[in-house]
Amino acid sequence: MSLEKIHLRKLLQIFYAPNNKRISILRADIRQEISKGTGLSGDGGDFHTAFWSGAKRHALGAADLRALTEVYIERSPQRKRLYPLLRDGFLLWWDEKRRWRNEPFEAILPSPHGRLTFEEPAATVKVENLLSLEGGDHSNRLIYPYFSEEPRLSAEAARLGLWLMSEALPHRAIEEMRVLDVIRGASFGIADVPFQGDEQNLFLRRYGQILNEWHALWKEYD
Numbered sequence: 001m002s003l004e005k006i007h008l009r010k011l012l013q014i015f016y017a018p019n020n021k022r023i024s025i026l027r028a029d030i031r032q033e034i035s036k037g038t039g040l041s042g043d044g045g046d047f048h049t050a051f052w053s054g055a056k057r058h059a060l061g062a063a064d065l066r067a068l069t070e071v072y073i074e075r076s077p078q079r080k081r082l083y084p085l086l087r088d089g090f091l092l093w094w095d096e097k098r099r100w101r102n103e104p105f106e107a108i109l110p111s112p113h114g115r116l117t118f119e120e121p122a123a124t125v126k127v128e129n130l131l132s133l134e135g136g137d138h139s140n141r142l143i144y145p146y147f148s149e150e151p152r153l154s155a156e157a158a159r160l161g162l163w164l165m166s167e168a169l170p171h172r173a174i175e176e177m178r179v180l181d182v183i184r185g186a187s188f189g190i191a192d193v194p195f196q197g198d199e200q201n202l203f204l205r206r207y208g209q210i211l212n213e214w215h216a217l218w219k220e221y222d
Helices: 008-016 019-037 047-059 065-075 082-101 155-168 199-221
Strands: 005-007 105-107 114-118 123-127 131-135 140-146 177-181 186-188
Touching (some): 008 019, 008 123, 008 155, 008 199, 019 199, 047 065, 047 131, 047 140, 065 082, 082 177, 123 155, 140 155, 155 186
Parallel strands (some): 140 177
Antiparallel strands (some): 131 140
């Protein structure tokens, strides 16, 4: 992962995780970086990627996420508890959205993606793998997934996520953007969590604190 070049969803999890969980995540990241440096394999990849690919296909009518989830569990039986949580949360959100709009969606291609690089702290946050949709009325939705079971995505975390998205995707309208807490089936847009003007300062302060903690923990592995 490397905390200095990280996906937004992972950073939001670390920002708001309880102390013991946060330390555990940071230590796991350090061990993974050490493994990479010695030529050993890391953690085998992110199982969320397969799920999200299936969720996007479901949204476009190209697959059934319920059936796909059974396949995912067969391939990764150690995830047999988490995959249904992700499936049920996504379908709760998606089915409600479809009932509300009752119209087909098309994929926006290529799907927007971006990153935001900071000078202080020296780090980059990535915004990738969005569910990017255009509705029949030509309105767009850019849905960014937050997968973590804990902590749940708070209003403040969603607000910081939307701020980072708007900075990383400067040519897209903030009104198009959503952060989706997949397991809870809850999405947040700017109307739900309006900006308060302190987003950049709050984001950078939290990020700086996490990086300082990460660097301090590294010394235990030298």
